[in-house]
Ligand SMILES: *[C@@H]1O[C@H](CO)[C@@H](O)[C@H](O)[C@H]1NC(C)=O
């Protein structure tokens with residue numbers, strides 16, 4: 321192909337994108353008296369944020385203000401979260417933008433969704449989130465950023481998140497986080513940091529979070545834990561399957577397991593050695609798996625299966 325014809329092709333594809341490719345469309349339905357749903361098709365591969373309308377026809381006597389739930393259609397594609405969504409559906413409580421190719425979250429992405437409770441941003445390609453991206457969503461209860469490409473987060477990202485109960489950052493490539501990142505989350509119950517690249521669990525991320533009960537750090541590279549975070553939070557379940565865990569600090573942590581109210585998983589040399597036993601009233605004792613040889617066979621590629629099997633096995637208590 322010569323350069324004139326490739327230029328022509330480029331022009332044709334570009335104008336096709338501009339006229340047909342850039343589009344937001346809702347298919348509306350009611351799933352129960354309290355949920356008026358927009359199934360949202362987003363075609364925005366160039367990441368424009370200059371939309372003036374979301375197309376589609378409302379059900380009788382329903383309006384934009386009635387929409388409670390926005391679920392992205394599976395064929396959607398967008399490298400941003402266009403602000404027209406929250407500018408249009410200002411009362412939305414549940415917004416699902418899973419797996420549409422988002423790369424960046426901006427301060428205006430969710431600014432006008434002031435009633436938002438649940439926000440699903442998993443399975444995207446997010447590398448960057450602006451610091452005030454969630455600051456107008458103080459009722460947010462459940463936030464998933466799992467399965468993205470985050471290496472860290474901005475320091476004040478959670479300053480307004482007094483309602484957040486569940487936060488998942490699993491399956492990113494996070495190596496470290498700013499001090500006090502989670503400290504404002506005074507109602508946080510469960511924090512999932514599985515499948516990241518942490519080497520150390522720092523207590524200075526947490527502050528005093530008395531409601532925080534479940535913390536997941538499975539499949540990281542953890543070699544050390546500052547166990548003050550256990551004393552300063554309400555943690556009683558700490559998931560540590562598949563880490564490095566070779567130094568004395570982690571062994572110290574295992575000695576502290578009596579302080580844990582339910583279960584603590586300890587890892588040794590890349591495989592699960594001792595599993596916190598959650599069966600009946602054995603909860604604070606150390607449990608060893610019956611067949612230790614099988615532990616050696618755990619491979620990272622079927623880790624989830626191995627974990628499930630291990631958790632379902634009987635263990636003897638030391
Ligand atoms: C949005 O901006 C792009 C690029 O400048 C332009 O091609 C497109 O027509 C604009 N769309 C609207 C709805 O204004």
Ligand SMILES: *[C@@H]1O[C@H](CO)[C@@H](O)[C@H](O)[C@H]1NC(C)=O
Pocket residue numbers: 438439440462463464486
């Ligand atoms: C949080 O939201 C995700 C979907 O985004 C859902 O799968 C999960 O069950 C929710 N968790 C809770 C505790 O509501």
Ligand SMILES: *[C@@H]1O[C@H](CO)[C@@H](O)[C@H](O)[C@H]1NC(C)=O
Pocket residue numbers: 632633634
């Ligand atoms: C675990 O122990 C219970 C009670 O002894 C037994 O019924 C069950 O079959 C055992 N499960 C496995 C997986 O061995």
